[in-house]
Amino acid sequence: MKDKFIERQRRLLRQGRLSRRDFVASVLSAGVVLPSALTMADRVQAATPKRGGDLKIGMGHGSTTDSLDPATYENGFMTHTGYLWGNSLTEVAPDGTLRGDLVEGWEATPDARVWRFPIKKGVTFHNGKTLTVEDAIASLNHHRGEDTKSAAKGLLSDVEEMRADGDTLVVTLASGNADFPFVLSDYHLLIMPSDEGRVDPTAAIGTGPYPLDTFEPGVRVTATRNENYHREDAAWFDTVELLAILDPTARQNALMNGSVHLIDRVDPKTANLLGRAPDVTILEETGYLHYTFPMRVTMAPFDNYDLRMALKLSVKRQELVDKILMGYGTVGNDHPLSPSVPFHAADLPQREFDPEKAAFHYRKSGHSGPIQLSASDAAFAGAVDAAQLIAASAAEAGIEVEVVREPSDGYWSNVWNKKAWCACYWSGRPTADWMFSSAYVDDTEWNDTDWRNTDAAQKFNRIVDEARAELDQQKRGELYAEAQRLIHDDGGALVPMFANHVMAHSNALAHGEHVAANWELDGNKASQRWWMA
Template identity: 65%
Template sequence: MKKKLFLKQQADRLTNGQIDRRQFIMSAMAAGVVLPTAMSMADKAMAATPKKGGTLRIGSGHGSTTDSMDPGTYENGFSLGMGFMYGNCLTEVSNTGELIPELAESFESADAKTWVFKLRKGVEFHNGKTLTAEDVIATYAHHRGEESKSAAKGLLTAVTDIRADGDDTVVFELSAPNADFPYIVSDYHLIILPSKDGKVDPLAGIGTGGYVIQTFEPGVKVIGTRNPNYWKEGRAHFDEVQILSIVDVTARQNALMGGDVDLIDRVDPKTVNLLGRNPAIDILETTGTLHYTFPMRLDVPPFDNYDLRMALKLAVKRQELVDKILLGHGALGNDHPISPATSFYAPDIPQREFDRDKAMHHYKKSGHSGKIQLSTSDAAFAGAVDAAQLIAASAAECGIEIEVVREPKDGYWSNVWNKKGWCACYWGGRPTADWMFSAAYVADTEWNDTAWKDTPAAKEFNDLVVKARAELDNAKRAAMYKRCQELIRDDGGALVPMFANYIMGVSKKLMHDDAVAANWELDGGKAHERWWFG
């Protein structure tokens, strides 16, 4: 044990530059390590030391020609990565999953209703402007405005006032206490932009982040070069970062195997073993909040019919989807979005299973007849088309006819999702229950892709979400969130059959810390900030 501790200390000294490679090898040999092993240990320790330089090329399974630089419009992993390339939020989720300050050096509240964020001093935007409280206020006004269509608008409905207390302090007043509010301000839509005369230019692509945007072609690529004045010490190591939109999974994986990119997301579970056999590639898998869904919009008939929704939920063979689509790289979903990996997950809610008789009962009770269209595309997730076909096959066993409609990949998120009655979708999830509900299920969020707003259960849900935010007793709060999960599961339009692992393909030239965030793909969307070439 003492020997291991000594070698660890010496490795830390090597990576910190306190000793050189030769000194490390000599000390290791003095501790009884043979020369070849000592040399290997030195190489490994030195490779783990972040180095500056190189061009990181990321092959993203996201992106659309309708993408915009406006953070309020971000709706996929390509946009998320771009936003975190050039911008920062007040807080961030670290690579270990903890909430830590980012542009705010601290945050505090005595009652969870008034939150005070102290900003870091000396932070500069790419245009040379110094960060002040007015930039934060103007940024949030962009998302909160009456005419705003921002996807973050629903997250901020509880904010009644934002004011500056000097140049470096921002005070948020909420309509009710919310213990999770510091998590909310880490949302990737809420990167802080520079203001002028009280307004921001959301299309300028100017932030405080590690890279300065040089090129942005929607649905094609975004390129940034290292910000020489980046305020984060030990971050943003690459000279240049390229995020390339390669939505087709085969093309994306071929690009990695051919050395055209260094890192890809959304590896197809069907080919993960083949990809992993390539000696130049590592497979990185993390388990978090990612879930695949098939939202039914209650404002599009026949999905306004409770019995029809219930019939479809009961007509799905979930384990078959996990086995055949995820190939075991995931877990069963229970028609609500709260992951077992997060707090306030309610494990005692019975797992919904395929039930032919009950599905037939509800379908007959619905009075519906004829085909039901299900729009899908592998733009939603790898295997989404096959998953829809499996759902159609199991539904047919219950006397329900589903017509699977294959939609074009490009424009899927702007033309199909959140518009057509029933489609395939994915959600990266959120680290807290309130955040997940606020992003996708409360009545006033733009991303309520089930339009679940007006039923008695939906109204009870919306009331409970507000009450739970203000409840500081965790046991009472857990009971409220359990009821929220039950309401979505039983009445909502969300069909959530499975939670999926994030599977990434990584060039062995790339290095990263042992801990890799699982709140989003690619180390929480910040691989370009946190990783380096060995």
């Protein structure tokens, strides 16, 4: 009875229906000693969102080539920027479940081909226009068509028709897709106001919690709270400022000296030391993040299967986890599905360092001379060191790897998806189909291994199509296991490790019980989900 009473008082204090003084007095009367009563009050009030304050975030992303067009977003800085000014139709909640963002919910036909999404009423854009189904259709169409360069093109390639049925968006797919509502939460698919069926993708006009005040590519973004935001349970800060601080040491120093309240991509090597600072909390979340070294299979020498296999066998994966992640992660197996993702192929044999087999495949490839590996810590903290470790282990198999240290600025536009072999990271996706559609199917712009035309790649694409429409979960699991095997064997993806999201924040900040792990910084929505303690 006492516990129920105290919990009720906590709830009243959290809801603002009880003052701090009255809360303390009431729990004292229930037999709680004064220090404990005061601590209870502090914890309840810290966990209760409140408006006010100016949030500053230091991010290990950003490039001077960044654009406001959501079709081009390719790093965490722009993802977070997009979520300041815009919303998608659905979103991944902090607990990992899917919920409506600009839609009330969804329903589908039994074959998962026709989906209905009722649009939320009363939502307005920053320019005053009321959200309509036509806005959703025009925004999604921005990523479709022959001429689009959108990274989300592959996600929507199966859409046959979109139409309005009153205030409901009706989407018809060429084949069933049980995960389609998840697809619509993609950060590229922000909803913009339309005019005669078209949108202005660089205007940054959306329905989001913080309309942009300034945008300096690769430098900073400032934004002010949208007083007409359609959600009452979000957007607690008065203003938000994002700062691109690519150097991990500079980012951590900014947190410790109070220049920012929150940083992403804490260097695992210094995480323990940073956590000793009196006003800093280290936050670690296990999700889908993985660090990769994609080999473009259409560029020599990676167009040779045996060379790719030689390199995959020449990596000491546990060494990378121990020395680069400092244990904040686990070994990868040359495919993109982490053990946290449904349909992860746990039965696929783990690839190990095997210098003899690596040397065998290398000799069979007929290659000689150095193989260049481009790297920059813009890819992930410790990417250059990881490349050096790969070069060292490859040398044990008689393979010469030359590490090319690339500039951080412009890395994502000048190196990734262009150079034959480079360091990369993928935050991953909450479903297998979404991950495959983002980076591995033949019609996505972000197929950074360019793995499209081998026999195995073509088989993989057929399997992904079949699995997408398969509603029998056992059969679907078998198909996805085969898809992972094909990438693991034939693909150009060298995936040596899955990394935990390691962030750090000032104790002046507070957040809810759950912190999303689909992207770093609470799904890149800390600016709208967190508050000042």
